[in-house]
Amino acid sequence: MLRNRRIFLRDAALAMVGVGSAPLWLQRAALADDAPGRRKKVLVAIFQRGAADGLNIVVPHGDPRYYELRPSIAIPRPSASAPGESAIDLDGFFGLHPALAPLKPLWDSKQLGIVHAAGSPDPTRSHFDAQDYMESGTPGFKATSDGWLNRALPVASGKPSPVRAVSLGPSLPRTLRGKNSAVAVDNLSNFTVRDSAAAKTLQSLYAGSHDQILGGTGRETFEAVALLQSVEKMPYQPANGAEYPRGRFGDSLRQIAQLIKADVGVEVAFADLGGWDHHVNEVGPKVSLGQLAGKVEEFGGALAAFHRDMGDRMEDVVLVTMSEFGRTAKENGNRGTDHGHANAMFVMGGPVAGGKVYGTWPGLAQEQLYEGRDLALTTDFRDVLSEAVVRHLGNRSLQPVFPNYAGSPDKFRNFLKS
Secondary structure (H helix, E strand, O other), rough: OHHHHHHHOOOOOHOOOHOOOOOOHHHOOOOOOOOOOOOOOEEEEEOOOOOHHHHHHHHHHEEEEEEEEHOOOOHHHHHHHOOOOOEEEEEOOOEEEEHHHHHHHHHHHOOOOEEEEEEEEOOOHHHHHHHHHHHHOOOOOOOOOOOOOHHHHHHHHHOOOOEEEEEEEEOOOOHHOOOOOEEEOOOHHHHHOOOOHHHHHHHHHHOOOOOOHHEEEEHHHHHHHHHHHHOOOOOOOOOOOOOOOHHHHHHHHHHHHHHHHHOOOEEEEEEEEOOOOOOOOOOOOOOOOOOOHHHHHHHHHHHHHHHHHHHHHHHHHHHHHHHHEEEEEOOOOOOOOEOOOOEEEEEEEOOOOOOOOOOOOOOOOHHEEEEOOOOOOOOOOHHHHHHHHOOOOOOOOOOHHHHOOOOHHHOOOOOOOO
């Protein structure tokens, strides 16, 4: 019951509890150290649901075995004569899918880094289980009730903001469930007062409740509604000419940017993008065609727009991407790939020591492949996330964040500036 009460706006019925602009008590709360009104260090987690093909997104064009394994769907080596149809060279060995061209300036300015051959050590090839393990932060262990991103929040020194943990989506994701309050927002524009009389009645019921859990959770909900409504009432125009791609993912990142810049106390934010399970027609007759190109274009365009929109506020932000597992090293008979193992993770932001592919490349020779078919794992995703939790959020208590895992700075890839 406690978990369900903490899931904010799980269905449209709760949308009626809006109570207008931020009340006086909430304006006063902005003076507190841990409440709205102060710039925060923010960690944004992005989940690519469906198992993205890290080998065609961050292309190992310097490994000849890549082209042997993928004779018809490999991204061609960088070529000045084939822009848009060949990999964008990064360091002479790795390159970006051409649809990720908007991210290349961030690489050049060293605000974008990549960790390759990274992911979960659990061998499952089940989307459901792998996503559950990655969001809980406990690979192979099903009994975990909360998520790593909720546990990653530092201990609040005062009254925390009711929107310190935000997910853009219709329901609270696994990764944000836990003892710390978190809210799920499908769309800021949905925060309209449709039944103010009912809202006042509900608010008085929560306020007068003798159930400490019910009363406390009710107050948190109304505080979050009031604060988010006050943000929504302020007209928002993306800065610096940023143009987000159309669709839910672009909208999610635009609203995350709006919330961060409103200084309402956001510390962690989450968004996801589905549709990466490309068993068929991953790459078409041309690289710019096929299912992967469109998905990568949406992904890269939204990340680039978010970076441009945030401007110098990116000095407060680290964004990290992940997917439940990668794809097979060898293409299948349908111009696609099947469920694999290791993958590529992106890290972006002012604190990032970018312009580098981190991690140990395991190679693609037959004897180097995991179970003879997949890119082998050389970096545990928890080491990537742990570095962001410790060095960016400032939470040095890693054991509660990733229980049953011996995380330590010795395992960090050092993609963040010291």
